[in-house]
Amino acid sequence: MSYTMTVSPDFSPDHIAGWYVFNTYLQRQLNIPIHLELYNNFDEQRKAIANNEIDLIFANPYDASMLVREKNFTAVAAPENSSDEAIIAVKEGSQIAHIEDLKEGTRIVTTDDPDVNMMGMIMLEPADLNKENTSTTIVDSYPLVAKQLIQGNADIGFFLDESFDSLSKFVKEQLSILIRSQIFVIRHVMLAGPKLEDKHQDIKNVLLNMLNDEKGPGVLNSLGISSWENQEHEDTEFMIDLMDTLVG
Amino acid sequence: MSTDVIERTEKTTTINYFDGSSKQVTILDEEIPYPDGKLIVSRTDKQGIITHCNQSFVDMSGYTEEEIIGQPHSILRHPDMPRAAFKDLWDTLKRSEKWHGYVKNLRKDGSYYWVYAIAIPNIRKGEIMGYTSVRRKPSRTQINECIELYANMMQEEQ
Numbered sequence: 098m099s100y101t102m103t104v105s106p107d108f109s110p111d112h113i114a115g116w117y118v119f120n121t122y123l124q125r126q127l128n129i130p131i132h133l134e135l136y137n138n139f140d141e142q143r144k145a146i147a148n149n150e151i152d153l154i155f156a157n158p159y160d161a162s163m164l165v166r167e168k169n170f171t172a173v174a175a176p177e178n179s180s181d182e183a184i185i186a187v188k189e190g191s192q193i194a195h196i197e198d199l200k201e202g203t204r205i206v207t208t209d210d211p212d213v214n215m216m217g218m219i220m221l222e223p224a225d226l227n228k229e230n231t232s233t234t235i236v237d238s239y240p241l242v243a244k245q246l247i248q249g250n251a252d253i254g255f256f257l258d259e260s261f262d263s264l265s266k267f268v269k270e271q272l273s274i275l276i277r278s279q280i281f282v283i284r285h286v287m288l289a290g291p292k293l294e295d296k297h298q299d300i301k302n303v304l305l306n307m308l309n310d311e312k313g314p315g316v317l318n319s320l321g322i323s324s325w326e327n328q329e330h331e332d333t334e335f336m337i338d339l340m341d342t343l344v345g
Numbered sequence: 346m347s348t349d350v351i352e353r354t355e356k357t358t359t360i361n362y363f364d365g366s367s368k369q370v371t372i373l374d375e376e377i378p379y380p381d382g383k384l385i386v387s388r389t390d391k392q393g394i395i396t397h398c399n400q401s402f403v404d405m406s407g408y409t410e411e412e413i414i415g416q417p418h419s420i421l422r423h424p425d426m427p428r429a430a431f432k433d434l435w436d437t438l439k440r441s442e443k444w445h446g447y448v449k450n451l452r453k454d455g456s457y458y459w460v461y462a463i464a465i466p467n468i469r470k471g472e473i474m475g476y477t478s479v480r481r482k483p484s485r486t487q488i489n490e491c492i493e494l495y496a497n498m499m500q501e502e503q
Contacts, residue, residue, distance in 0.1 A: 197485075223483065224484065278382045278383075279401075280383070281399065282386060334469065335388075338467055339477065341443065342463040342478075
């Protein structure tokens with residue numbers, strides 16, 4: 098039987114090759130065939146999840162809740178000392194210096210990244226802004242969010258912090274960070290599905306031992322991850338509880 | 346050269362809890378602003394005793410983590426908060442539903458901070474095992490509405 102692995106579409110483009118390297122590493126360690134399928138956006142990926150086409154996923158925390166509660170996935174590990182944080186940025190020289198300077202009718206540009214959008218909207222609440230009194234344009238990537246801001250087509254842009262930080266120096270110089278979240282408790286997790294149930298512990302062991310394996314550190318480096326740490330069932334339940342407090 | 350003088354009005358007052366108990370606390374008329382971009386997170390057991398809290402909780406409460414863990418969540422209760430708000434919170438959670446509302450919290454030194462709080466029951470295998478509360482920065486408009494609302498509720502409770 099062959100299995101399919103996928104990665105949350107918000108991963109950095111710098112790490113595409115790294116995920117293929119990781120998949121090869123995982124197949125050799127587990128001695129099972131795994132196909133890596135990367136999706137261009139969250140919508141396409143969710144359709145594949147709904148069709149039960151995915152067995153292993155490095156999931157956005159927003160989707161992790163759905164995967165655990167509705168699709169019986171189990172979290173096996175998460176990147177150590179890593180959390181998802183959002184940035185709200187404006188064009189350099191903007192009159193907007195604080196969140197509270199924003200008014201009704203604010204034009205937002207963002208991607209379809211669900212947890213970044215959730216965190217971004219939460220950070221607008223002190224200005225009494227919400228989906229009803231703002232307008233939002235969705236673009237395909239964070240460089241395009243930056244482009245729309247620089248061209249003056251939006252007042253503020255939402256970014257995943259690591260995607261903002263990986264923009265070129267030239268682009269970043271034309272932007273200014275209004276606010277950077279410091280939430281710490283929301284992060285991507287590696288989840289394994291029901292078809293891989295008898296391999297969950299093996300997958301966990303492989304991930305947690307990568308730093309001690311000869312080739313592991315190089316693979317981790319190509320993913321931009323320092324190491325994996327164990328994700329217990331209660332850790333995942335707690336993160337899902339937190340997401341429940343933040344959504345809706 | 347001029348020096349700013351911050352007037353700290355200090356008074357001692359009694360908090361009456363909705364369960365009938367009461368406590369004397371010192372309060373200061375001094376608001377500490379909610380930090381931008383942060384969430385305050387805590388968990389309690391079924392009795393409302395704090396079992397976990399994050400660094401933002403520690404920073405805003407003015408207590409050390411050691412002082413907080415094991416204390417009832419009402420340690421943050423400000424005397425300007427009506428008892429009815431907390432009764433509604435607990436009644437809602439015990440029905441396994443999500444509660445949200447604006448809360449004026451008391452710091453250890455008697456000053457205060459406003460939060461928009463969301464609390465949910467932690468349900469495991471169909472049973473409530475405890476509660477998680479996450480607070481975020483409220484808008485000044487909402488705070489001002491609540492100051493008036495809570496003052497009216499307090500008058501009705503007297």
